[in-house]
Structure formats: C-alpha cells, structure tokens
Amino acid sequence: MRLIAQLQDKLAALDGDHRRRRCPVLDSPQGPHVSIDGRDYLAFASNDYLGLANHPALVAAARDGALRWGVGGGASHLVAGHSTAHAALEQALADWLRLPAALLFSSGYQANLAVITALVGRGDAVFADRLNHASLNDACLLSRAEFKRFAHHDLAQLERLLAASTAPTKLIAVDAVYSMDGDCAPLAALLALAERFDAWLYVDDAHGFGVLGEGRGSVVEAGLHSERLIQMVTLGKAAGVAGAAVAAHAVVIDWLVNSARPFIFTTSTSPLLAHTVQASLRLMADEPERRAALRARMAELKHQLAGLPWTLLPSDTPIQPLLIGGNAEALAVSAGLRARGIWVPAIRPPTVPPGSARLRIALSAAHQPQDIVRLADALRELAAS
Structure with missing residues (x-):
C-alpha cells in the first residue's frame, strides 16, 4: 500500500538521521533504580524530582x-x-x-x-x-x-x-x-x-x-x-x-x-x-528535607562532572543537561551508559535545536551521593575511550 510505504520511507529517514524513537518498557515503579526492558538500571531519566511517585x-x-x-x-x-x-x-x-x-x-x-x-x-x-x-x-x-x-x-x-x-x-x-x-x-x-x-x-x-x-x-x-x-x-x-x-x-x-x-x-x-x-x-x-537533598545532589553532580569534554549547561534546577552535540554522538554516550547499567536518555532534534543533542540528567531527592559518583565515573570512562 502506497500510504504505508510513504510512512516506512519517512521512518527510514529518521533512522538515517539518528532521530527514530521507540518507547522503552518500564517493568518497575519509578525510582532511582528501575527495571527497563528486563534489565536493572540506575536511572536519571524521570521527572519524579522529590521521589514521591512510589512513596x-x-x-x-x-x-x-x-x-x-x-x-x-x-x-x-x-x-x-x-x-x-x-x-x-x-x-x-x-x-x-x-x-x-x-x-x-x-x-x-x-x-x-x-x-x-x-x-x-x-x-x-x-x-x-x-x-x-x-x-x-x-x-x-x-x-x-x-x-x-x-x-x-x-x-x-x-x-x-x-x-x-x-x-x-x-x-x-x-x-x-x-x-x-x-x-x-x-x-x-x-x-x-x-x-x-x-x-x-x-x-x-x-x-x-x-x-x-x-x-x-x-x-x-x-x-x-x-x-x-x-x-x-x-x-x-x-x-x-x-x-x-x-x-x-x-x-x-x-x-x-x-x-x-x-x-x-x-x-x-x-x-x-x-x-x-x-x-x-x-x-x-x-518534608522540606527532600528539596534540601535535591539541592545537595545538584551540587555534587556539578562537582563530579567538572573537567569532562562535554559541557554541563548552567542550571539551578534538577534538570542538568550535558551537551554532546551530534545526534549519533549523544546516542553513543547514552548507549555506553546503558552498557554500564545507567539509564540517561539522549535528547535530539526536534526536541532541541540541531547540533545541541544532549544527555538530560534528571535528578531526584531519592538519588544517593554514591549514585552521582557512579554516573560521573562512567562518563569519565566514556570520555577516555
């Protein structure tokens, strides 16, 4: 059918531009540690900023x-x-x-x-x-x-x-x-x-x-x-x-x-x-201590990610974007983190302007200091590889 073929061609074009998206399947409640597509991850993807989604x-x-x-x-x-x-x-x-x-x-x-x-x-x-x-x-x-x-x-x-x-x-x-x-x-x-x-x-x-x-x-x-x-x-x-x-x-x-x-x-x-x-x-x-914990995680992340070849955009909110640049490069870093058991989504155009693909690191009050260290260590490994 011609109409289906047209859509298939458009999907193939998205593949060629590293912009095709698929929904991962979450097998657990929201939280810093989740199961996605049958595998366990330390996750920095949710907007559950205060850690209340499974409270x-x-x-x-x-x-x-x-x-x-x-x-x-x-x-x-x-x-x-x-x-x-x-x-x-x-x-x-x-x-x-x-x-x-x-x-x-x-x-x-x-x-x-x-x-x-x-x-x-x-x-x-x-x-x-x-x-x-x-x-x-x-x-x-x-x-x-x-x-x-x-x-x-x-x-x-x-x-x-x-x-x-x-x-x-x-x-x-x-x-x-x-x-x-x-x-x-x-x-x-x-x-x-x-x-x-x-x-x-x-x-x-x-x-x-x-x-x-x-x-x-x-x-x-x-x-x-x-x-x-x-x-x-x-x-x-x-x-x-x-x-x-x-x-x-x-x-x-x-x-x-x-x-x-x-x-x-x-x-x-x-x-x-x-x-x-x-x-x-x-x-x-x-429980104002949840917001205090969130601010502490933000400060720790900025400290831990200093010196990476990628730019952590200035933000005083739980949204901490790590600017990578190209679509393929952002996907590669995200995939490298997944291979290490860490889930951080790569955000690409049209969500962000062309040339500004990034990792959107979303922090939660439920994250612990060791979670931030683990993420930073993995990013340093990928930067050195």
Missing part, C-alpha cells in the same frame, strides 16, 4: 481513594464528573500556590491548550519564548491569534513586539523552568512588561512546582502577585501522580470553566488521583 503515603492514598471513589471519573466535570475529591484538591492547590482559585486538567498539555485558546483568538496576539515547550507552541497556533516568538529570554525583543502590537488582547506565554536546558525565566521582568502593555502572563511551571519557592513553585520563588498572572502546574512530576492544574484570579477560572474546550469536553480525571495529590501536597509541606 508509601501516596500508594496508601491511591488505595483509599479507589475504595472511596472507584476508578473512573465517568463524565465531564460539568456534567456529573466533578467529585468532592476534585473540589478539595482545587482548593488545596489554590491555597498552596497562594493564588485565589484553581482548576484541574488531565495533563499539562491539555491545560496549556485550554488556557491559551480560551483567552486569545483571532485578532489577538500571543508572545512566546522561542524555547517554549511544544504544548505551548501548539496552543498558540490553535488559538488563531497572531503568534509572535522572541529569542530565548530576550526581553528587549519582547518589548519591541509588544509595543508594535495593536491587538486588543495580548498574552505572554513562557515556561518557568525550561525542560531541556534547566534554566529559569525572568518572571519578574516578564510581569513588568505584561503590566506595562496590559497583557496576560501565562507561566507553565511544570518543572518548578514542588521544587522552587519552598515547593510552591516559580511564582512564589519570584515573589510575584498580579491579577494578570496565570500559573500552570503539572501533578505528574514533583507531585508524583498525574494531571495538571491552572491557578489564577477567580474570574479567570470561572471563564475557563465556561469557555475552555479541553476542560468542557473531557471526562474528568480519576477522583482517586485527585485524592492522592492531596497526600503529595502534605509531603511537600512537611
């Missing part, structure tokens, strides 16, 4: 939630699927994030699509950092607003774009922590521009929530307060569960309930997951 308190909460609520949500939130577990989590998240109200979504991708398409449309304008996550870019495109991208952290270019725009509604969209570089957006300066040019500031805080701002995220870390500020957090990374939430002024949340199509036309998330995330929030509040 006994969350397992117990999920069991209790299933006994109380069953498994499925059964309907959209607006029809009959919004349980008291959902409502309780939304209030708990709003309180934790220090924002007036919150709304749950099934994923961060869905939340980004919902918010941006609900707040801007034809004739409006959206301004996005060039290194934003793909879900933000897709949301900007689907909104049908004029889509303007500015160079990474280039506030001067953003200011020029905002000043030149005559759109009735403007929205600035950024990642708080960039998932492939680990650097942080200048949120205070971005909010100042949003205030000056009467724009929304939408912050995707998928990788800052639970880690920065004493666990409350990047907005609290930056000390920001504004009615035009909207924060999205994901619940499957540092929180260790699944889903996402958007927090903002209560009027914004009310508007999303009434106009955000990905919210209106989606079956609600499982109430047992909403119940479980409340246990995550309690651990974030009661």
Whole structure:
C-alpha cells in the first residue's frame, strides 16, 4: 500500500538521521533504580524530582481513594464528573500556590491548550519564548491569534513586539523552568512588561512546582502577585501522580470553566488521583528535607562532572543537561551508559535545536551521593575511550 510505504520511507529517514524513537518498557515503579526492558538500571531519566511517585503515603492514598471513589471519573466535570475529591484538591492547590482559585486538567498539555485558546483568538496576539515547550507552541497556533516568538529570554525583543502590537488582547506565554536546558525565566521582568502593555502572563511551571519557592513553585520563588498572572502546574512530576492544574484570579477560572474546550469536553480525571495529590501536597509541606537533598545532589553532580569534554549547561534546577552535540554522538554516550547499567536518555532534534543533542540528567531527592559518583565515573570512562 502506497500510504504505508510513504510512512516506512519517512521512518527510514529518521533512522538515517539518528532521530527514530521507540518507547522503552518500564517493568518497575519509578525510582532511582528501575527495571527497563528486563534489565536493572540506575536511572536519571524521570521527572519524579522529590521521589514521591512510589512513596508509601501516596500508594496508601491511591488505595483509599479507589475504595472511596472507584476508578473512573465517568463524565465531564460539568456534567456529573466533578467529585468532592476534585473540589478539595482545587482548593488545596489554590491555597498552596497562594493564588485565589484553581482548576484541574488531565495533563499539562491539555491545560496549556485550554488556557491559551480560551483567552486569545483571532485578532489577538500571543508572545512566546522561542524555547517554549511544544504544548505551548501548539496552543498558540490553535488559538488563531497572531503568534509572535522572541529569542530565548530576550526581553528587549519582547518589548519591541509588544509595543508594535495593536491587538486588543495580548498574552505572554513562557515556561518557568525550561525542560531541556534547566534554566529559569525572568518572571519578574516578564510581569513588568505584561503590566506595562496590559497583557496576560501565562507561566507553565511544570518543572518548578514542588521544587522552587519552598515547593510552591516559580511564582512564589519570584515573589510575584498580579491579577494578570496565570500559573500552570503539572501533578505528574514533583507531585508524583498525574494531571495538571491552572491557578489564577477567580474570574479567570470561572471563564475557563465556561469557555475552555479541553476542560468542557473531557471526562474528568480519576477522583482517586485527585485524592492522592492531596497526600503529595502534605509531603511537600512537611518534608522540606527532600528539596534540601535535591539541592545537595545538584551540587555534587556539578562537582563530579567538572573537567569532562562535554559541557554541563548552567542550571539551578534538577534538570542538568550535558551537551554532546551530534545526534549519533549523544546516542553513543547514552548507549555506553546503558552498557554500564545507567539509564540517561539522549535528547535530539526536534526536541532541541540541531547540533545541541544532549544527555538530560534528571535528578531526584531519592538519588544517593554514591549514585552521582557512579554516573560521573562512567562518563569519565566514556570520555577516555
């Protein structure tokens, strides 16, 4: 069949460019030590930054939630699927994030699509950092607003774009922590521009929530307060569960309930997951030593990897990218680590720009000092070979 043959040719082209991807199969719970495709590894691949994904308190909460609520949500939130577990989590998240109200979504991708398409449309304008996550870019495109991208952290270019725009509604969209570089957006300066040019500031805080701002995220870390500020957090990374939430002024949340199509036309998330995330929030509040351990692992990694021929990009977050360069070279280093029982994924275009393939080393509070030493020793062996 011609159509299948076309796809086979495209897959072969990906093979030739070292860009074809396949899903490894995880045979164990998330953690620093996992079983993938039947083999045990020391892993630096998960966004389980606080080591909560397999925490006994969350397992117990999920069991209790299933006994109380069953498994499925059964309907959209607006029809009959919004349980008291959902409502309780939304209030708990709003309180934790220090924002007036919150709304749950099934994923961060869905939340980004919902918010941006609900707040801007034809004739409006959206301004996005060039290194934003793909879900933000897709949301900007689907909104049908004029889509303007500015160079990474280039506030001067953003200011020029905002000043030149005559759109009735403007929205600035950024990642708080960039998932492939680990650097942080200048949120205070971005909010100042949003205030000056009467724009929304939408912050995707998928990788800052639970880690920065004493666990409350990047907005609290930056000390920001504004009615035009909207924060999205994901619940499957540092929180260790699944889903996402958007927090903002209560009027914004009310508007999303009434106009955000990905919210209106989606079956609600499982109430047992909403119940479980409340246990995550309690651990974030009661165990600050997890964030302290994470900071210690970050410092140790930077110390241990000094002197390698590859560049460890500057990052004060658990995302520690080791820049390799070429696709084949990054795959070779990743394969060399796997041969030594260490799992670190190679990240290649289109996820990162051409020529900047890297190992994305993701740290967790559950990693131990000896785990960092083992990784560094293996990388030094590969560099010398």
